[in-house]
Amino acid sequence: MRMMIILPFIGIIERETTMNVQKKISLKDRYRILTRGLDWETSYQPMGKVFPDVGFEGIKIRNWDDFNDPFRLTMDAYWRFQAEKERKLYAVLDSFSQNNGQTAITDGRYVNTLKLFLTGISPDEYMAHRGFAHVGRQIPNAGLRISAQMQALDELRHAQTQIHTIGQYNKHFSGLHSFRRMHDRVWYLSVPKSFFDDAVTAGPFEYMVAIGFSFEYVLTNLLFVPFMSGAAYNGDMATVTFGFSAQSDEARHMTLGLEAIKFILEQHEDNVPIVQHWIDKWFWRGYRVLTLVAMMMDFMLPRRIMSWKDAWDIYFNDAGGALFGDLARYGITLPKYVDVPAKEVNRLSTEAWSIFYQYTHAAAFHTWLPTDQEMDWLSASYGPDWDRLYRPRFLHWRQMEKEGHRYYNNALPQLCQVCQIPMAFTEPDDPTRVAFRDTVYRGERYHFCSDGCKNIFDHEPEKYVQAWLPVHQIFQGNCGGASLDQVLDWYGIEKGVDNMDYAGSPDERTWKEWEAMRGRVAG
Amino acid sequence: MTIDIKTQVIQPKRQTFKHVADRLGGDRAASRYEEATFDLQPDVNFHYRPLWAPQFEQFDRRRTAIVMRDWYDLKDPRQYYYATYNIARARQQEAADSAMEMVERRRLLDVIPADWLETVRFCLLPLRHYEWGANLNNAAITAFGWGAALTAASCFAMGDRLGMAQLLGRIGLLLGGNTETALIAAKTRWVEDPAWQGLRRMVEDSFVTEDIFELFVAQNMAMDAMVLGLVHDHFGAECDRRGATAIPLLLGFAAEWREDNARWVDHVVRVAAAEGPENRALISRWAADWSARAADALAPVATHVLGTAGGARAMEDLGGRFAERMVRLGLA
Numbered sequence: 001m002r003m004m005i006i007l008p009f010i011g012i013i014e015r016e017t018t019m020n021v022q023k024k025i026s027l028k029d030r031y032r033i034l035t036r037g038l039d040w041e042t043s044y045q046p047m048g049k050v051f052p053d054v055g056f057e058g059i060k061i062r063n064w065d066d067f068n069d070p071f072r073l074t075m076d077a078y079w080r081f082q083a084e085k086e087r088k089l090y091a092v093l094d095s096f097s098q099n100n101g102q103t104a105i106t107d108g109r110y111v112n113t114l115k116l117f118l119t120g121i122s123p124d125e126y127m128a129h130r131g132f133a134h135v136g137r138q139i140p141n142a143g144l145r146i147s148a149q150m151q152a153l154d155e156l157r158h159a160q161t162q163i164h165t166i167g168q169y170n171k172h173f174s175g176l177h178s179f180r181r182m183h184d185r186v187w188y189l190s191v192p193k194s195f196f197d198d199a200v201t202a203g204p205f206e207y208m209v210a211i212g213f214s215f216e217y218v219l220t221n222l223l224f225v226p227f228m229s230g231a232a233y234n235g236d237m238a239t240v241t242f243g244f245s246a247q248s249d250e251a252r253h254m255t256l257g258l259e260a261i262k263f264i265l266e267q268h269e270d271n272v273p274i275v276q277h278w279i280d281k282w283f284w285r286g287y288r289v290l291t292l293v294a295m296m297m298d299f300m301l302p303r304r305i306m307s308w309k310d311a312w313d314i315y316f317n318d319a320g321g322a323l324f325g326d327l328a329r330y331g332i333t334l335p336k337y338v339d340v341p342a343k344e345v346n347r348l349s350t351e352a353w354s355i356f357y358q359y360t361h362a363a364a365f366h367t368w369l370p371t372d373q374e375m376d377w378l379s380a381s382y383g384p385d386w387d388r389l390y391r392p393r394f395l396h397w398r399q400m401e402k403e404g405h406r407y408y409n410n411a412l413p414q415l416c417q418v419c420q421i422p423m424a425f426t427e428p429d430d431p432t433r434v435a436f437r438d439t440v441y442r443g444e445r446y447h448f449c450s451d452g453c454k455n456i457f458d459h460e461p462e463k464y465v466q467a468w469l470p471v472h473q474i475f476q477g478n479c480g481g482a483s484l485d486q487v488l489d490w491y492g493i494e495k496g497v498d499n500m501d502y503a504g505s506p507d508e509r510t511w512k513e514w515e516a517m518r519g520r521v522a523g
Numbered sequence: 524m525t526i527d528i529k530t531q532v533i534q535p536k537r538q539t540f541k542h543v544a545d546r547l548g549g550d551r552a553a554s555r556y557e558e559a560t561f562d563l564q565p566d567v568n569f570h571y572r573p574l575w576a577p578q579f580e581q582f583d584r585r586r587t588a589i590v591m592r593d594w595y596d597l598k599d600p601r602q603y604y605y606a607t608y609n610i611a612r613a614r615q616q617e618a619a620d621s622a623m624e625m626v627e628r629r630r631l632l633d634v635i636p637a638d639w640l641e642t643v644r645f646c647l648l649p650l651r652h653y654e655w656g657a658n659l660n661n662a663a664i665t666a667f668g669w670g671a672a673l674t675a676a677s678c679f680a681m682g683d684r685l686g687m688a689q690l691l692g693r694i695g696l697l698l699g700g701n702t703e704t705a706l707i708a709a710k711t712r713w714v715e716d717p718a719w720q721g722l723r724r725m726v727e728d729s730f731v732t733e734d735i736f737e738l739f740v741a742q743n744m745a746m747d748a749m750v751l752g753l754v755h756d757h758f759g760a761e762c763d764r765r766g767a768t769a770i771p772l773l774l775g776f777a778a779e780w781r782e783d784n785a786r787w788v789d790h791v792v793r794v795a796a797a798e799g800p801e802n803r804a805l806i807s808r809w810a811a812d813w814s815a816r817a818a819d820a821l822a823p824v825a826t827h828v829l830g831t832a833g834g835a836r837a838m839e840d841l842g843g844r845f846a847e848r849m850v851r852l853g854l855a
Contacts, residue, residue, distance in 0.1 A: 083613030171535035
């Protein structure tokens with residue numbers, strides 16, 4: 001599957017570049033001369049001062065020249081490919097906007113997945129851009145540095161094109177208008193924000209393993225593909241066109257991540273345990289962020305693609321399993337706690353959606369209870385335990401709604417110090433008990449949702465004690481005030497418009513107007 | 524007669540994002556540049572200090588002594604966002620490819636006298652390492668600068684400088700008779716030839732310059748003014764005089780890019796300097812210091828290419844024009 005994406009892309013590059021090859025010079029040599037030949041060993045300033053950030057992580061590089069560039073892409077070819085993709089993408093976006101493509105989606109509820117994406121993911125694309133710029137400044141090797149720089153450009157592309165793509169929805173739907181402000185402030189958005197802040201503040205090698213490898217290679221299929229497939233399944237022509245347009249970038253990023261990690265592992269055996277810990281850490285960190293995707297797939301898409309469970313099986317167990325098989329020869333093993341997602345797989349999305357249902361008044365997107373038909377789909381996907389443990393909960397909440405007592409949780413939740421998700425996950429081996437872990441560090445007790453998060457903290461407590469925890473910040477008075485209204489203002493959430501249930505929302509009214517318009521015989 | 528296609532009109536609830544509307548002074552249609560740039564960089568509530576620079580926040584205004592009330596005043600006058608940037612460069616690159624093809628097909632390098640061809644190799648080819656240094660410096664501005672207005676444009680400049688280094692590399696392949704020879708010799712010159720050491724030393728010093736706006740001024744304004752001025756104006760004119768018109772032709776993209784880039788650089792410098800007397804004093808000092816150093820560093824190259832008197836005249840001309848530019852940008 002992965003190779004099918006990558007190989008045609010390499011083919012295109014090689015064909016295109018060949019057109020400019022001077023006679024006598026092979027493609028490989030041409031690239032080597034034009035890119036690798038640019039570097040020189042500095043002598044007026046010591047190399048260690050010019051590239052100060054590559055030493056402190058303990059990674060040992062014997063020979064930088066061993067790095068094997070997977071793409072051999074020169075800037076002229078980069079401009080040409082990317083310009084072509086952008087011309088096509090923006091032609092579709094213009095057409096989408098001219099023809100009110102937003103009216104063709106399956107249901108108004110679908111837009112809530114875009115709200116999650118634009119507030120949660122697009123700002124992280126921007127962070128990836130800055131992170132790769134840092135790597136692209138710090139690595140003392142032309143090949144890896146240029147690959148990182150091109151990825152820095154690509155990630156800026158993704159942030160900007162996502163804004164333009166989803167911008168059309170912003171004109172008609174709520175919850176999208178202040179995505180930047182929300183990303184830095186809203187409680188659940190600190191989950192993806194802290195993830196990328198964590199990566200960008202790490203050293204360049206850890207960043208390459210965290211984002212280039214663990215995120216791009218191991219987990220992208222579980223983030224990017226569900227959102228883009230969700231768009232395809234729900235009539236969102238704009239977003240799915242972005243998805244296709246970004247696919248060849250993503251394939252390039254995945255390949256770079258793999259080449260980079262192999263390079264680091266091959267350089268010195270002392271690197272293996274360092275990299276193994278990073279893989280453990282970033283697997284778990286990434287998996288926790290994917291909670292939002294699981295919820296999106298199982299509860300938010302009006303037309304489902306597949307269940308979270310199926311996605312995990314296909315994209316992690318099958319694809320990831322094969323990948324770790326390949327890395328075994330370096331002494332790399334499957335990440336620590338890799339068995340836990342399988343234990344949580346039947347309930348992850350339900351536990352997450354339940355949090356948002358209870359805190360709908362503080363969310364920038366709308367919530368709803370699953371219909372009977374949707375609950376049947378969930379039970380078919382997740383088995384009898386789902387019916388036993390969770391259907392009664394939703395039926396109970398439905399009853400409360402009917403009686404005019406829709407349930408809101410007005411207490412602020414305790415957050416995990418590492419992933420920053422409210423502590424609502426249950427024990428891996430017992431779905432009826434909430435999991436709590438803690439560590440005492442310098443006289444303070446810190447709380448975690450899981451062994452995975454506790455393990456991350458215990459390894460670098462001095463980093464994670466700094467976390468900007470939204471609930472703590474509210475209690476400390478740093479979020480606009482003590483009342484919900486004040487906090488929502490500070491978040492940039494428009495009360496009664498952006499938050500609360502979909503039923504009765506302005507979004508629902510808009511959607512119903514469009515449906516009525518479609519139903520009329522004549523305009 | 525016009526054709527009138529009926530479409531359903533749906534009134535939008537808003538024209539743009541709120542943070543964009545706030546900057547535009549109201550909710551009205553925003554450009555794609557504005558939507559893709561304004562407030563894109565996170566500016567509050569960073570979670571962790573960088574392990575590689577714990578004295579700073581993840582993004583930190585204190586990376587420079589320049590103070591701006593609003594770093595988004597430093598807009599790109601070209602209004603580049605990713606799409607328009609790449610489309611513009613792809614078009615220019617296409618023209619550059621045609622020029623290169625024509626020079627090859629019509630064997631225009633063959634008519635250049637051998638001694639001048641050697642001077643061309645001496646003057647032009649080591650500069651790909653200068654461009655590579657400029658790439659590194661713009662990567663630093665992108666990584667450590669404040670605000671997406673500045674850092675998105677510097678990211679494009681980072682790509683540009685790699686493109687320019689590779690354009691010079693391709694010219695080097697042509698000048699080496701489709702072999703690497705000329706480029707290897709050029710690298711040796713860059714690393715060893717006394718005439719080039721002033722410039723190399725200055726480039727390496729720029730690599731360790733910590734103030735990010737000083738780096739911007741040093742690289743994109745001062746050093747570029749001298750180096751690119753010498754190449755495109757003086758050396759280019761000398762090529763014309765000596766019947767080596769193929770060289771300016773091959774450099775056409777680079778010359779056009781230089782103007783394009785200078786529009787951005789001038790705007791950023793003018794706005795930052797106009798912010799207040801402290802900024803103006805700092806930028807003026809940096810511009811004066813780095814341009815004076817660049818002039819000294821380049822003098823041996825200019826002499827080699829243009830002779831003692833010609834080299835001195837060229838450097839004087841560049842110095843004079845830089846002084847005028849400083850005045851034009853409101854620098855002291």
